[in-house]
Amino acid sequence: MIRRLSQARERGIPEATVARLPLYLRALNGMSERGLATVSSEDLAVAAGVNSAKLRKDLSHLGSYGTRGVGYDVEYLIYQISRELGLTQDWAIAIVGVGNLGRALANYGGFVSRGFRVAALLDADPAVVGDRIAGLNVEHIDELEAVIRRRGVSIVVLATPAAAAQQVADRVIAAGITSILNFAPVVLSVPEGVDIRKVDLSIELQILAFHEQRKTDRMTGGAAMAEEWPEAVDL
Amino acid sequence: MIRRLSQARERGIPEATVARLPLYLRALNGMSERGLATVSSEDLAVAAGVNSAKLRKDLSHLGSYGTRGVGYDVEYLIYQISRELGLTQDWAIAIVGVGNLGRALANYGGFVSRGFRVAALLDADPAVVGDRIAGLNVEHIDELEAVIRRRGVSIVVLATPAAAAQQVADRVIAAGITSILNFAPVVLSVPEGVDIRKVDLSIELQILAFHEQRKTDRMTGGAAMAEEWPEAVDL
DNA sequence: GTCCCTTTGTGAACCGGTGCACAAAGTGAT
DNA sequence: ATCACTTTGTGCACCGGTTCACAAAGGGAC
Numbered sequence: 390m391i392r393r394l395s396q397a398r399e400r401g402i403p404e405a406t407v408a409r410l411p412l413y414l415r416a417l418n419g420m421s422e423r424g425l426a427t428v429s430s431e432d433l434a435v436a437a438g439v440n441s442a443k444l445r446k447d448l449s450h451l452g453s454y455g456t457r458g459v460g461y462d463v464e465y466l467i468y469q470i471s472r473e474l475g476l477t478q479d480w481a482i483a484i485v486g487v488g489n490l491g492r493a494l495a496n497y498g499g500f501v502s503r504g505f506r507v508a509a510l511l512d513a514d515p516a517v518v519g520d521r522i523a524g525l526n527v528e529h530i531d532e533l534e535a536v537i538r539r540r541g542v543s544i545v546v547l548a549t550p551a552a553a554a555q556q557v558a559d560r561v562i563a564a565g566i567t568s569i570l571n572f573a574p575v576v577l578s579v580p581e582g583v584d585i586r587k588v589d590l591s592i593e594l595q596i597l598a599f600h601e602q603r604k605t606d607r608m609t610g611g612a613a614m615a616e617e618w619p620e621a622v623d624l
Numbered sequence: 625m626i627r628r629l630s631q632a633r634e635r636g637i638p639e640a641t642v643a644r645l646p647l648y649l650r651a652l653n654g655m656s657e658r659g660l661a662t663v664s665s666e667d668l669a670v671a672a673g674v675n676s677a678k679l680r681k682d683l684s685h686l687g688s689y690g691t692r693g694v695g696y697d698v699e700y701l702i703y704q705i706s707r708e709l710g711l712t713q714d715w716a717i718a719i720v721g722v723g724n725l726g727r728a729l730a731n732y733g734g735f736v737s738r739g740f741r742v743a744a745l746l747d748a749d750p751a752v753v754g755d756r757i758a759g760l761n762v763e764h765i766d767e768l769e770a771v772i773r774r775r776g777v778s779i780v781v782l783a784t785p786a787a788a789a790q791q792v793a794d795r796v797i798a799a800g801i802t803s804i805l806n807f808a809p810v811v812l813s814v815p816e817g818v819d820i821r822k823v824d825l826s827i828e829l830q831i832l833a834f835h836e837q838r839k840t841d842r843m844t845g846g847a848a849m850a851e852e853w854p855e856a857v858d859l
Numbered sequence: 860g861t862c863c864c865t866t867t868g869t870g871a872a873c874c875g876g877t878g879c880a881c882a883a884a885g886t887g888a889t
Numbered sequence: 890a891t892c893a894c895t896t897t898g899t900g901c902a903c904c905g906g907t908t909c910a911c912a913a914a915g916g917g918a919c
Contacts, residue, residue: 449869459867473834567836568835570829684898690896691884692886
């Protein structure tokens with residue numbers, strides 16, 4: 390039996406798997422709190438809302454951490470997933486843009502819970518600079534590069550207006566940041582090697598609207614909608 | 625019952641395409657504002673941050689709305705995509721949970737811009753019920769079913785604490801809602817036919833952390849991390 | 860040890876989506 | 890009308906990811 394390297398994982402975890410690991414982690418934490426010692430792939434899959442075969446394959450990418458006939462040790466699996474995701478270290482994040490959304494993010498408990506720490510809040514508006522939000526002083530955007538350096542920020546969250554996002558992105562990237570979570574409704578162009586993830590509230594709603602429309606269309610039998618322009622439309 | 629429309633679109637638009645249509649729409653709106661009359665698939669693809677072949681295939685699912693040698697008529701395409709997404713009608717949405725996030729969502733301009741209208745805000749906390757936010761009165765969660773009926777709400781946004789989300793979801797579904805946008809960090813279980821979309825802020829951060837860790841690992845050459853448990857870990 | 864039961868880990872088929880590359884279709888010039 | 894040029898729409902090969910289904914592995918009883 391030839392065991393490759395230490396485990397079956399030669400550092401090539403599929404993107405789809407990575408996206409689900411936080412889900413498993415959350416389910417496992419709930420089980421840990423309820424005192425469960427072990428869990429089967431079936432039970433964990435149900436808790437995470439996925440297919441059990443998929444869960445097993447996902448976990449197999451991390452290594453062979455289960456015991457046949459028994460299941461997975463909850464605490465051990467929490468540790469392994471946390472380590473894989475990099476949550477055993479402390480990540481300092483900066484939030485740029487302290488509007489309604491920025492404030493919500495700053496106060497959002499879910500960040501702090503697992504390895505993330507809001508280390509800085511920045512804004513361009515002099516009216517909010519100096520405000521104290523979630524225990525932090527809002528600093529002026531001019532301080533961006535200095536703050537990133539000083540606080541060891543490695544992930545930046547953009548909650549600015551759309552018009553400012555690209556400009557801020559350019560600056561944080563120039564300052565050495567390579568991971569950005571973007572809430573502004575724009576397509577950012579960034580150099581190779583920089584990871585951008587995008588959360589777009591209105592796009593999610595539009596997707597829902599599409600499906601909702603189809604459902605109601607089907608119920609009213611109104612399959613035949615106008616294909617052409619309506620009579621009067623202002624161009 | 626043979627349903628088939630005039631064009632090549634027999635009502636089977638791939639999910640991946642649907643998810644990109646809002647992106648195209650946003651890019652097209654920008655072009656419309658700048659006065660562009662037509663746009664090539666190449667230019668639109670760049671603006672939306674996708675491959676041009678993919679864009680053409682996506683649009684071909686809606687119908688044959690381009691002109692070879694010329695491109696697409698901006699206004700016409702805006703209209704067609706809007707109609708396909710169901711944005712030519714007005715969608716009343718209710719936001720349940722008026723914490724930091726709920727407030728941010730209520731004030732978020734991006735919703736109103738395209739077919740969506742925040743028609744109700746609800747919360748369980750008597751301290752916030754009655755508050756006026758974004759021009760709306762916050763109503764008590766007891767009124768949920770009545771408000772949904774009275775205002776013609778068809779999409780519900782959940783911005784409640786995790787513990788309350790499933791319960792609220794059950795109620796809105798019982799009230800006839802079939803489209804839910806969930807911001808609470810829980811896996812909701814819902815009956816067949818109900819569409820759930822989930823936005824999870826901390827999961828996005830965890831995915832970024834994973835990639836960030838790999839980048840820094842690679843730079844420091846630290847490929848050999850401990851596979852086993854650390855010496856002292858509290859179970 | 861042997862038998863039976865449970866559950867993992869994975870080979871292999873399948874499926875949706877991507878992107879290349881090109882024929883078809885249109886424009887404009889001459 | 891013809892030619893040169895542009896750009897769409899799509900056939901096809903490819904790829905990552907999902908799911909099925911089962912052999913392999915472990916536990917527990919006797």
